Amino acid sequence: xxxxxxxxxxxxxxxxxxxxxxxxxxxxxxxxxxxxxxxxxxxxxxxxxxxxxxxxxxxxxxxxxxxxxxxxxxxxxxxxxxxxxxxxxxxxxxxxxxxxxxxxxxxxxxxxxxxxxxxxxxxxxxxxxxxxxxxxxxxxxxxxxxxxxxxxxxxxxxxxxxxxxxxxxxxxxxxxxxxxxxxxxxxxxxxxxxxxxxxxxxxxxxxxxxxxxxxxxxxxxxxxxxxxxxxxxxxxxxxxxxxxxxxxxxxxxxxxxxxxxxxxxxxxxxxxxxxxxxxxxxxxxxxxxxxxxxxxxxxxxxxxxxxxxxxxxxxxxxxxxxxxxxxxxxxxxxxxxxxxxxxxxxxxxxxxxxxxxxxxxxxxxxxxxxxxxxxxxxxxxxxxxxxxxxxxxxxxxxxxxxxxxxxxxxxxxxxxxxxxxxxxxxxxxxxxxxxxxxxxxxxxxxxxxxxxxxxxxxxxxxxxxx
Numbered sequence: 001x002x003x004x005x006x007x008x009x010x011x012x013x014x015x016x017x018x019x020x021x022x023x024x025x026x027x028x029x030x031x032x033x034x035x036x037x038x039x040x041x042x043x044x045x046x047x048x049x050x051x052x053x054x055x056x057x058x059x060x061x062x063x064x065x066x067x068x069x070x071x072x073x074x075x076x077x078x079x080x081x082x083x084x085x086x087x088x089x090x091x092x093x094x095x096x097x098x099x100x101x102x103x104x105x106x107x108x109x110x111x112x113x114x115x116x117x118x119x120x121x122x123x124x125x126x127x128x129x130x131x132x133x134x135x136x137x138x139x140x141x142x143x144x145x146x147x148x149x150x151x152x153x154x155x156x157x158x159x160x161x162x163x164x165x166x167x168x169x170x171x172x173x174x175x176x177x178x179x180x181x182x183x184x185x186x187x188x189x190x191x192x193x194x195x196x197x198x199x200x201x202x203x204x205x206x207x208x209x210x211x212x213x214x215x216x217x218x219x220x221x222x223x224x225x226x227x228x229x230x231x232x233x234x235x236x237x238x239x240x241x242x243x244x245x246x247x248x249x250x251x252x253x254x255x256x257x258x259x260x261x262x263x264x265x266x267x268x269x270x271x272x273x274x275x276x277x278x279x280x281x282x283x284x285x286x287x288x289x290x291x292x293x294x295x296x297x298x299x300x301x302x303x304x305x306x307x308x309x310x311x312x313x314x315x316x317x318x319x320x321x322x323x324x325x326x327x328x329x330x331x332x333x334x335x336x337x338x339x340x341x342x343x344x345x346x347x348x349x350x351x352x353x354x355x356x357x358x359x360x361x362x363x364x365x366x367x368x369x370x371x372x373x374x375x376x377x378x379x380x381x382x383x384x385x386x387x388x389x390x391x392x393x394x395x396x397x398x399x400x401x402x403x404x405x406x407x408x409x410x411x412x413x414x415x416x417x418x419x420x421x422x423x424x425x426x427x428x429x430x431x432x433x434x435x436x437x438x439x440x441x442x443x444x445x446x447x448x449x450x451x452x453x454x455x456x457x458x459x460x461x462x463x464x465x466x
Contacts, residue, residue, distance in 0.1 A: 044360060045296055046397055046448050047368040048133055049286065051350075052106055052301040053343055054308040055324035056376040057388045059423040061337035064089055065416045067406035076337060077390075079344040083351045085402040086365060087392035088465060092407030092426075092435040094385045096457055098375060099430075102382040103305040105375030110299065112438045112456035129441040129455060133297045136450045179281045183266035186285075186294055187258055262288065275311045276346055283350035291357050291364060302343070305376065314342055324379025328420055347372060351392060366396035369444050378427035386426040391440060391465070397447045398466055405464050407435035434459055 062076040071089070073081055080087065097114035098105065104115045110128035127135070219230055266285060270278045279302055289295045303309055308320025316323070316335050323339060326332035354365035373389035376382060386408065395401065411431035416422065438458035443465050445452055 044362075044367060044396070045293065047290055047296045047364075048130065048298075048444055048448060049290075049368060049370045049393075050110060050130055050299040051347065051370065051372045052109060052299070053320075053372075053374050053388075054106065054301075054303045054305045054376070055320050055379040056374050056383075056427075057340045058333050058337040059377065059386065059388070059427065060333070060418045060420065062340060062388055063091065063416060063418055063423070063426075064404045064406070065418065067091075067404045067409050069403045071404035076340040076344060079341060079348045080351070083348060083355075083392065086351060086355070086395070087370075087390050088399075088401045089404045090389040090391070090407070090440065091386060091404065091409075092430065092432050093387045093389050093437045093440065094430045094435065095375070095387075095437050096433075098384045100382075101375065101384055105382075105384065106301060106304050108384075109373070109375035109437075110441075112436075112441075129445065130297050130299045132445060132452075132455070133448050133450065136448070178269060179266050179278070179285055180269055182282075183263060183285055183288075186289060187263060187292075258288075258292070272309055273312055275309045276313055276342065278309075279343070279346040280349050283346065284353060287350070287353045287357060287364070290354075290368060291359070311339055311342055314338060316342075321379075324376075326380055328380070333420075354393065362396045365393045367394075369394035369397065369399065369447060371440070371444065378424055381424075381428075383424070383427035385428060385430045387437060389437065389440065391444075394444075394447060399443075399447065400465055403464065405462070407432040440465075 057076065062074055064071050064074045064077070066072055073084070077089065095108055095112045097112055098108040101108050101115065107113070107115055110130055215230060219227055222230060265281065266288075270281050272278050282300060282302070286298050286300060289298065303320060306321055310317050310319050316339055318332075318335065320339065323332060323336040326336060351365060351370070354368055354370070355363045357364040359367045370392040371389070372392065373387055375387065376384055377386045377388060391399070392401070393399070408426060408431045436458060438456045439460060439462050442452070442455040442458040443461040445455055446461055447466075
């Protein structure tokens with residue numbers, strides 16, 4: 001481990017900041033503060049990670065049959081057995097505005113918004129939960145956001161084209177699908193140097209200024225409806241303008257210095273044909289970004305509804321989209337379940353790494369909430385109720401885990417049969433209208449110390465979690 005994370009000598013936080021740059025937000029280091037004064041003198045970071053899988057799951061293998069704390073893990077969740085006390089499984093959750101959505105599920109997942117699939121226009125809620133966390137992170141210049149969703153689907157100009165992992169710190173420093181490229185953007189030298197980046201940002205700023213000036217003149221000539229539409233667009237332009245200013249402020253902030261050994265695993269190209277190695281590498285990169293405090297909010301999508309990976313290393317050559325359109329074929333359904341379990345093995349690796357890294361006197365996992373799931377439940381007919389969702393980590397933030405919160409069960413006449421017809425029925429219409437995914441997200445927002453009592457259509461935080 002790098003000396004930057006060691007305890008071999010005691011440093012004051014102020015002195016260490018001068019060594020790297022006056023505005024750097026450093027990870028919590030035991031070398032900075034005497035152990036006896038740790039809790040009293042240091043504000044501990046709070047972190048959130050969102051991991052998205054496309055096209056839902058095989059619910060017959062995913063669904064847990066029993067609820068509460070004595071529940072039995074389903075076959076798909078067995079890879080997480082050793083982390084049982086670190087996560088909560090949910091059944092019956094949905095986004096009211098997401099019902100009936102198809103290939104725009106990923107855009108709905110973190111926003112709870114209603115989206116017109118034809119125009120990709122979001123009608124409600126102009127900010128996603130991860131964006132809200134990032135915009136409220138303190139200090140404002142000490143965060144980086146890794147996002148997975150196309151910015152055009154969030155009411156903002158198309159600054160990025162379907163990035164799988166990109167960062168707001170510097171000029172989209174971490175976007176992309178290649179782990180080596182993402183690592184180099186996060187921790188390596190900037191292409192063209194700081195001067196070239198600043199020139200590009202200044203050009204962007206000039207264009208935005210010109211757009212805003214022209215829009216002000218145009219607005220006076222428009223009717224009320226058109227003025228409203230123009231105002232929505234201008235709000236998006238101002239959002240880009242504010243991001244541009246934040247990016248510029250980051251240019252003079254040095255990046256964390258890593259020993260070569262920490263960066264070596266990311267200096268090779270990992271082909272997507274090796275899906276397991278690829279996903280583990282991306283997860284390891286997220287852990288590195290969190291432990292060095294390059295970011296406190298991360299969103300990672302290991303595929304969209306149209307391009308989920310095949311897994312040839314376990315004999316699955318069909319892409320996830322094709323597996324999800326199984327038409328009830330038992331052979332294809334078995335492959336989908338096998339794919340689900342394989343993904344959970346990689347997610348277990350992620351939790352392993354978060355548990356292994358110490359963040360002060362706690363594991364990094366205990367200071368990090370991880371929401372895992374999909375915006376679709378039954379892929380064959382694009383159903384969006386009974387979403388596969390689990391929330392891990394964050395025990396140091398006050399979350400209680402080791403349970404299955406099942407909103408379906410009180411509305412079922414008998415125990416789960418986990419038949420094909422039952423699974424399809426559970427995914428078609430919510431059993432509990434109040435079981436909203438936005439309630440979980442509201443809980444996360446409050447645990448990130450964001451002062452809000454509502455997120456989109458939430459009805460309140462999940463009491464069983466806190």
